[in-house]
Amino acid sequence: MVVAVDHEASGLSSSEYERKLAEFEARINRGEKIEPADWMPETYRKQLIRLIHVHANSEICGALPEGKWIPRAPTFKRKLALLAKVQDEVGHAQLLYRATETLGPTREQLVEDLISGRSKFSNVFHYPAETWADVAIIAWLIDGAAIVNQVMMSEGSYGPYARALKRICYEEAFHLKHGYEMCCVLARGTKVQRAMLQDALDRWWAPIMMFHGPSDKVSTHTELLVRWRIKLKTNDEQRQQFLRQFVPKMHDLKLKVPDPSLRFDKKSQQWLYDDPDWEEFKRVVCGGGPVTAERLEARRLAHVDGLWVREAMVAAAQNRPIPMPSPN
């Protein structure tokens, strides 16, 4: 079906299309990357645009819940680290929008698609960060879950996305350490601090369990994505990896994971858990999350309030070349 649609869109003869598709798939099977100027099936292009765009949106929307806490961070170290981390999220959005642009759409279109609600962002950023402990949980567990996904995706078939992800993974390593350190400090801190941390985990657990997307039982179109190495592991495989990596550490910190069914099954070597509410997931990513509107409004304001600045800089560049002044 995909092939037929792509074939029509490609304007190629049937045999020519088959030949190009075979070449394309052979390249991917050899483990080579696809570069922007290469021929690619329309479905590959569209799926990648959708995927990288959502990833970019998630980075910039992910800057918001934590960004709110920059002014409230309680020590120099935390304030600087959080500021640097949120700056990284903005930087990652920049890298990912650039990667998306190599497939056709402009940054401006991508940003407008986000603020008009035409494109999505990760479920976790539709929820509010209510206390300082949320900042710790987000940096540790959400960045942890994101790293599982991003390390995998950095081995994917599209060159610009893989390159951006290599850089992103390198930078995210500090986010994870920063988050884990904060959780350790709170977990070993005062009664109030421990309660804050547990409360944050209680609220974030379900969204985190949904982070890697619907269960393989219901997830659609994974097969094609896997074949073209847009995706290298299923949602459930990623979730298992996350649980393997993080649940023992949560137990070490004496945190109570709010899922009575959560246990490691020796026989299947899998973590067993209660399925999160996938209806809620669907509702949230389609724009019905507790703070979806607030997030989009923040992005819209930045874009609209910045309009005069972007316009003026274009005008300045067109009017005359202005030499950069010497710093002294």
Add this chain to the structure above:
Amino acid sequence: MTDTQWPVYEVFHQQARGEPHMHVGSIHAPDADMALILGKEQYCRRQACVNIWVVPHEAIHATAYENDDIFIRGTDKSYRESWGYQTPKTVRATDGGTADDG
């Protein structure tokens, strides 16, 4: 909404004097000087850097990937490599000028 898309500049950084400039990525910037200012913080806020170049994206001319077979060497070109030559460990030339192959 008005299109306020800034042009794209490719960014190259040099980690130390004597090292080559390497491509690190690209940014949107209104002009070359702003590209230097903005590129520095997007690409050089962690790793060592002594210099950056920015180049308008359109200024890059590239070969086509479909022609990447031009880079495949059709015949044995080992004569271009040091490993393409065999020399004896010790050389003792005789009066006649023949080398000892030991």
Add this chain to the structure above:
Amino acid sequence: MDKIETLDALTGATREAVVHLLYRMADDELIIGHRNSEWTGHAPILEADIAFSSMAQDEMGHAQAYYEILHALGERDPDTLAFGRKPREYRCASLVCLPKGDWGFSLIRQFLYDAAEQVRLTALAESSLVPLAQLTTKLRGEEKYHMMHGRTWVLRLGNATTESHAKMQAALDRAYPHALGLFEPTEFDETLAQAGVCTREEELQKQWESAVAPVLDDAGLEVPDSARPVFGGRVGKHPPELAELLNQMQMVYSIDPAAKW
């Protein structure tokens, strides 16, 4: 002028004057860094967001370094100084307390502020107080970048469109009187000058004016004629925005100041 090689060698009135100077510098850096950090995630374009965030980090880093010296001089530790004081105990100028406003205001403020910082750091690089001279010398590379950033933006936005010109002029009109407040004379100026620690505020202001005037002129912006300096910050009298800012800044810290965070 005799060099003061170590902090321990500081005594009497000079020591008291140095402490006051460091509080002024540190508090200015902390509060402007805090204000600029409010742009992270909200700037007009991602690339500009990143650069401005780095500058906010630089300023907070400078604040921390000055508080460290204060701590070495017997004041409380840097976190307590930054997060544990009442508004009237801060010595920052009103310029840094004002809300971030629009991008034009934040840029103009940062430009005026950086020019003042550069003038001061240049003076302090020659300071008789060796540890301070050494520290400020290290900070000058970051400040040089800030100046490049500020001038490049201001020159463009001042001249670009009717709208951008109007916004930048309005920002300058609002910021300039507060920027003059960075040079509010204090009872310690004479002592600091006599000891060769720091140039008099009056003199720094003149240097600052001659540094900013040509750039503003090139940007097509007019320095407001009758700008009356807004003073008070150096003696702990602040606009109400500082108390609001500190309320936010100290919100988590004050849950339990004795706790580790």
